[in-house]
Amino acid sequence: MKKIQSLLITLVLVLVTWESFAQRPGQIDPEKLQAARIAFITTRIDLKPEQAEKFWPIFNEYNDKREATMRQIAELNRNSESISEEQAKERIKKRFELQQALLNEEQQFVQKASGVLTAKQILMLNNIARDFTRQLYQRQRGGGGGGF
Incomplete structure (x- = not known):
């Protein structure tokens, strides 16, 4: 009930x-x-209410970091028509680093959230x-x- x-x-x-x-x-x-x-x-x-109390701070922290990293990735794609080949290589390298950071952030989130939520x-x-x-x-x- x-x-x-x-x-x-x-x-x-x-x-x-x-x-x-x-x-x-x-x-x-x-x-x-x-x-x-x-x-x-x-x-x-x-x-559940007791889960929510612990979950939302973990989720909000993860989501804020994720959004900031996604903005950095989007920024790398701006004005790509007018850059040199070397700058393009650097941006690609940076994009992979940021994508790895996203994966690392998600792994940390799952680790923290697993103390509150079920798999x-x-x-x-x-x-x-x-x-x-x-x-x-x-x-x-x-x-x-x-x-x-």
Whole structure:
């Protein structure tokens, strides 16, 4: 019974969050986006309250590092038409270093998260994050009835 109540509360939170996004077309509210992401992930991996308390700081730290590294990788691709062959080689080398850093960060995250989540929950996380991004994209394109 408690599990059903918890699930219902989470679903209501997701629905309310989605509805509030639809009220502001063309704008992204970072706080509401974060709340929707938390609710989405929490529901999909069936995160218990005691797990959530320990998991979210670990996940947020990992996600911040990952996003920073991804921005560095994207920066390497900028203005690539106007660089020398030697500069291109250096950028490729740097890209591989950053990709290795991403892998190292993910391994550290999994190690930390495994003290809080089951292996199955950890495995499900990658697809869930992708599903959330896909839903955001579809919603932005008009498939979900409004913008964020």
